[in-house]
Amino acid sequence: MKxxxxxxxxxxxxxxxxxxxxxxxxxxxxVSLEFPTVQTCCGQPAFNSGYWKEARDSAKxxxxxxxxxxxxxxxxxxxxxxxxxxxxxxxxxxxMLQRANKLQSKSYEFTQFLVQVLGVTDVGAAFxxxxxxxPSCHGSxxxxxxxxxxxxxxQVKGLELVPxxxxxxxxxxGGTFAVKMADISGAMVSExxxxxxxxEAEVLVGLDMACLLNIAGNLRxxxxxxxxxxxxxxLYEGVK
Amino acid sequence: MADxxxxxxxxxxxxxRAKQEQFMNDIAAKLRHPRMALKPQHPFRGAPDFWNAFExxxxxxxxxFTDNFLSVGGHVARLETMDEAKSFIVQKADEMSAKxxxxxxxxxxxxxxxxxxxxxxxxxxxxxxxxxxxxxxAAEADFGIxxxxxxxxxxxxxxxxxxxxxxxSVSLLPTVLIIIIPIERLKTRLGEVLATFDEAGHDHLPAxxxxxxxxxxxxxxxxxxxxxxxxxxxxxxxxxx
Amino acid sequence: xxxxxxxxATVKAxxxxxxxxxxLRKAVRFTTERxxxxxxxxxxxxxxxxxxxxRGRQIRLHTIAHLDYYLNLFxxxxxxxxxxxxxxxTAEEAVKLTLDIAEHAGAKSVVKSKSMVSEELHLxxxxxxxxxxxxxTDLGEYIIQLAGEMPSxxxxxxxxxxxxxxxxxxxxxxxYTLPPDTTALAGFVRKKMREKFLEAEIGMTGCNFAIAExxxxxxFENEGNARMVSxxxxxxxxxxxxxxxxxxxxxxxxxxxxxxxxxTGQKLxxxxxxxxxxxxxxxxxxPDEMHIIIIDNGRSLQLGDPEFQELLNCIRCGACLNAxxxxxxxxxxxxxxxxxxxxxxxLTPSLNKxxxxxxxxxxxxxxxxxCYEACPVKIPLHDMLVYLRRRKVxxxxxxxxxxxxxxxxxxxxxxxxxxxxxxxxxxxxxKLVVRSGVIKTKLGPLKxxxxxxxxxxxxxxxxxxxxxxxxxxxxxxxxxxxxxMQNRMEELVKKREQEEKQGKGGHGHG
Numbered sequence: 001m002k003x004x005x006x007x008x009x010x011x012x013x014x015x016x017x018x019x020x021x022x023x024x025x026x027x028x029x030x031v032s033l034e035f036p037t038v039q040t041c042c043g044q045p046a047f048n049s050g051y052w053k054e055a056r057d058s059a060k061x062x063x064x065x066x067x068x069x070x071x072x073x074x075x076x077x078x079x080x081x082x083x084x085x086x087x088x089x090x091x092x093x094x095x096m097l098q099r100a101n102k103l104q105s106k107s108y109e110f111t112q113f114l115v116q117v118l119g120v121t122d123v124g125a126a127f128x129x130x131x132x133x134x135p136s137c138h139g140s141x142x143x144x145x146x147x148x149x150x151x152x153x154x155q156v157k158g159l160e161l162v163p164x165x166x167x168x169x170x171x172x173x174g175g176t177f178a179v180k181m182a183d184i185s186g187a188m189v190s191e192x193x194x195x196x197x198x199x200e201a202e203v204l205v206g207l208d209m210a211c212l213l214n215i216a217g218n219l220r221x222x223x224x225x226x227x228x229x230x231x232x233x234x235l236y237e238g239v240k
Numbered sequence: 241m242a243d244x245x246x247x248x249x250x251x252x253x254x255x256x257r258a259k260q261e262q263f264m265n266d267i268a269a270k271l272r273h274p275r276m277a278l279k280p281q282h283p284f285r286g287a288p289d290f291w292n293a294f295e296x297x298x299x300x301x302x303x304x305f306t307d308n309f310l311s312v313g314g315h316v317a318r319l320e321t322m323d324e325a326k327s328f329i330v331q332k333a334d335e336m337s338a339k340x341x342x343x344x345x346x347x348x349x350x351x352x353x354x355x356x357x358x359x360x361x362x363x364x365x366x367x368x369x370x371x372x373x374x375x376x377x378a379a380e381a382d383f384g385i386x387x388x389x390x391x392x393x394x395x396x397x398x399x400x401x402x403x404x405x406x407x408x409s410v411s412l413l414p415t416v417l418i419i420i421i422p423i424e425r426l427k428t429r430l431g432e433v434l435a436t437f438d439e440a441g442h443d444h445l446p447a448x449x450x451x452x453x454x455x456x457x458x459x460x461x462x463x464x465x466x467x468x469x470x471x472x473x474x475x476x477x478x479x480x481x
Numbered sequence: 482x483x484x485x486x487x488x489x490a491t492v493k494a495x496x497x498x499x500x501x502x503x504x505l506r507k508a509v510r511f512t513t514e515r516x517x518x519x520x521x522x523x524x525x526x527x528x529x530x531x532x533x534x535x536r537g538r539q540i541r542l543h544t545i546a547h548l549d550y551y552l553n554l555f556x557x558x559x560x561x562x563x564x565x566x567x568x569x570x571t572a573e574e575a576v577k578l579t580l581d582i583a584e585h586a587g588a589k590s591v592v593k594s595k596s597m598v599s600e601e602l603h604l605x606x607x608x609x610x611x612x613x614x615x616x617x618t619d620l621g622e623y624i625i626q627l628a629g630e631m632p633s634x635x636x637x638x639x640x641x642x643x644x645x646x647x648x649x650x651x652x653x654x655x656x657y658t659l660p661p662d663t664t665a666l667a668g669f670v671r672k673k674m675r676e677k678f679l680e681a682e683i684g685m686t687g688c689n690f691a692i693a694e695x696x697x698x699x700x701f702e703n704e705g706n707a708r709m710v711s712x713x714x715x716x717x718x719x720x721x722x723x724x725x726x727x728x729x730x731x732x733x734x735x736x737x738x739x740x741x742x743x744x745t746g747q748k749l750x751x752x753x754x755x756x757x758x759x760x761x762x763x764x765x766x767x768p769d770e771m772h773i774i775i776i777d778n779g780r781s782l783q784l785g786d787p788e789f790q791e792l793l794n795c796i797r798c799g800a801c802l803n804a805x806x807x808x809x810x811x812x813x814x815x816x817x818x819x820x821x822x823x824x825x826x827x828l829t830p831s832l833n834k835x836x837x838x839x840x841x842x843x844x845x846x847x848x849x850x851x852c853y854e855a856c857p858v859k860i861p862l863h864d865m866l867v868y869l870r871r872r873k874v875x876x877x878x879x880x881x882x883x884x885x886x887x888x889x890x891x892x893x894x895x896x897x898x899x900x901x902x903x904x905x906x907x908x909x910x911x912k913l914v915v916r917s918g919v920i921k922t923k924l925g926p927l928k929x930x931x932x933x934x935x936x937x938x939x940x941x942x943x944x945x946x947x948x949x950x951x952x953x954x955x956x957x958x959x960x961x962x963x964x965x966m967q968n969r970m971e972e973l974v975k976k977r978e979q980e981e982k983q984g985k986g987g988h989g990h991g
Binding site: 001007009011012013014015016017019020023024027028029030031032035037038039040041043045046047048049050051052053054055057058060061070071088101102105106117118119137138141142168169170172173174175176177178179180181182183184185186187188189190191213214216217218220221 | 493496497500806807809810811841844845846847848849850851853854864867869870871872873874875879883884887888890891893894895896897900904907919926928929930932933934935936937939940942943944945946947948951952955956959960961962963965966967969970971973974977980981
């Protein structure tokens with residue numbers, strides 16, 4: 001059984017601690033992840049901007065990296081969601097299309113794998129803090145990952161979960177959107193942070209480092225001390 | 241003038257028929273199929289099956305209709321007989337000093353003898369005099385009184401159909417609308433009423449089919465609800481029987 | 482105020498105006514939230530919403546896929562009912578037909594109920610150019626007509642105006658001062674419109690649905706003005722998009738279930754009217770003469786286009802606007818066209834097949850998918866926005882800078898070795914801008930981003946730098962996997978292989 005880690009370029013470059021937490025947590029269940037180093041980026045920035053040729057170049061590294069994996073696990077609903085676009089991206093190339101379909105059917109977002117495949121909701125973590133949760137759009141809407149993270153969070157001992165107002169509203173990241181439409185994106189992230197602050201939570205937890213980078217960036221800009229964590233980090237810290 | 245108008249309409253129709261072919265051929269070409277002459281299989285017609293099997297008891301229908309109609313600001317009275325309906329109308333006309341009343345020309349409403357019961361009001365019976373401009377009679381009316389052709393409990397709606405003796409204006413232009421609903425006409429689902437129009441077919445439908453679910457309303461100013469913007473602002477549904 | 486029509490040159494410029502208009506943002510937020518909550522409550526209460534959505538989608542897909550049959554059937558039936566049916570390929574043709582009818586009716590005034598198609602044609606100006614007064618009778622439409630603006634929402638056209646602004650507009654019309662009180666303002670409009678309904682020679686409506694099998698047209702409304710304009714004047718003109726068709730009254734039940742709940746959270750609008758031809762000879766009201774103008778104006782360009790044909794399934798409920806976090810912040814005018822919000826961002830360039838001219842309209846989305854989730858007929862608007870962006874790039878109309886950037890992206894991301902190199906360079910380069918662990922510079926590409934955020938610096942080690950150490954540590958003493966987990970994983974792999982053999986797959990799990 002070959003279980004592979006799809007680290008995503010953002011976690012690779014900026015947040016190695018998230019990948020590490022995920023790998024260490026899964027090791028507790030005897031899951032030995034392998035890490036094919038030929039992987040780069042899923043291609044989403046190019047795909048969403050309309051540069052599909054460039055997106056294909058990038059996507060090919062992912063298809064190559066996980067060709068013979070049985071399971072592909074990633075700490076991002078958005079990047080896993082991008083893999084769901086591969087069949088469309090390669091629709092004119094029958095061979096690549098077949099590979100794309102295959103990859104899609106074996107790709108899992110981290111909580112999806114933990115809950116749906118391993119059948120784990122209680123990792124035995126304790127985390128005595130007030131926490132709020134932002135469900136990222138692509139994970140919840142493209143992959144349908146809605147219940148899994150909540151099931152995991154609810155089992156953490158001592159954790160007080162405060163509902164985030166307008167939780168399902170986009171944080172305003174949207175990849176190149178945050179640069180091209182900087183002011184609209186800025187308005188969106190500012191409102192998201194207003195809602196986070198309303199909860200008076202000590203910790204904001206999520207499943208996508210892109211969204212969390214965005215929200216944390218605005219929190220720091222406003223000198224707000226709310227800690228921002230990926231759920232894998234929170235769970236791992238709770239079992240350490 | 242009449243002739244030239246007719247000629248103009250005929251010319252428009254000729255143009256339209258010519259263009260119709262081009263229009264439909266263009267659609268078929270874009271859809272990449274030959275012009276479709278035969279009715280296609282439509283496996284998804286109408287509501288899902290589980291829905292079509294759904295039906296409430298009479299008592300439940302009455303309760304649901306009432307709840308729905310009240311929730312949008314309408315009024316409902318549950319009455320045993322047409323006599324009670326008559327007393328209800330007379331009392332309301334008295335309360336609100338209704339000077340002008342217009343009603344549909346139907347035997348059930350004739351039997352109420354509102355003309356006799358409301359001596360202080362001018363009661364007009366729709367389309368009983370071809371010299372009248374009936375839209376204006378309806379527009380000046382304080383009360384419009386109609387008999388429902390159908391009603392739907394699930395949406396809290398009443399259906400009125402137009403005819404020679406049943407003007408569309410009677411349920412639209414007066415300030416207050418009173419609708420009498422014989423209880424056996426109250427169905428559970430919208431689909432039960434809509435099915436009758438499919439069955440009738442185009443040459444047996446009236447010009448106007450109107451579902452009314454409460455008083456006229458608007459939320460166009462600061463999303464603040466206003467009642468009675470164009471249509472009747474006060475609507476009574478009398479469930480009779 | 483950023484509430485005027487098309488003030489800036491680009492979506493971005495117009496959005497900036499809106500973002501600086503605190504009132505507009507508050508008003509839009511307030512109303513869209515209300516509508517969104519109303520929809521949620523109504524759909525939860527109704528239950529089985531996903532099944533209804535799917536049914537609605539199937540009916541629309543089926544009708545559009547056989548549009549030549551159903552539209553033709555509608556036309557023949559409507560004509561048999563005594564309707565004068567006309568066809569317009571373009572907005573100009575539709576306007577010409579309308580003016581011709583108005584002239585022959587000797588019209589001095591036309592009373593109109595809300596119609597997005599009419600907005601698309603800019604019909605009011607055309608009517609006025611031949612001396613015919615056009616009166617919008619829907620309260621919201623009347624307000625924006627007095628203000629000389631475009632609707633900023635498909636369902637609530639004056640969503641961006643407050644009661645004080647509305648009182649000013651109506652007072653000017655009244656010739657005396659009206660209080661900023663909703664009831665008083667609506668009361669003034671009711672009285673004024675009563676006269677207009679009774680004196681107008683022509684009533685004009687849009688068309689929510691057209692029923693092919695009986696040639697009937699259906700209108701959904703709350704105020705009663707659509708009934709007025711189709712009951713009182715002698716001539717009725719209905720403007721109908723060619724895609725408004727549904728096969729039968731049975732199908733209307735599904736649309737009537739989806740539309741009001743999605744638009745306003747109502748179980749049904751206060752009025753739903755099915756009109757089948759002009760008044761019968763013996764009737765004492767209803768129009769003597771009824772015209773239906775069937776309008777293409779770019780709609781047929783979507784037919785046969787696998788990426789965009791579903792756009793014609795839209796039932797104009799506005800739910801995507803209410804769900805959209807971008808619309809929430811910038812309102813409808815920022816989109817710069819008749820249709821706003823996610824549906825507008827896709828529909829406008831699609832109807833015109835000129836994505837290049839629409840500059841950045843398709844970029845005004847974070848692709849969060851809230852529009853798709855809200856859509857009662859499941860139109861994948863978020864995917865369509867990406868297709869529009871791709872078509873713009875492929876037609877050679879992409880931005881030069883972006884294009885160079887994306888080629889660079891592909892060069893780096895096409896190889897892990899180059900990615901590693903770039904990360905090492907980045908760690909060197911950031912030394913110039915990192916202050917206490919974060920980057921705050923507002924120069925270069927981070928300008929827009931850092932106006933609202935600070936950026937973390939690259940850590941000393943990337944994940945790939947750390948992997949070997951980590952891997953060795955964990956492999957050493959890795960525990961045995963629980964046999965039930967092991968089994969489940971093996972079963973999943975087996976199942977996947979079977980599905981693959983059967984030619985399924987590609988649909989994932991979850």
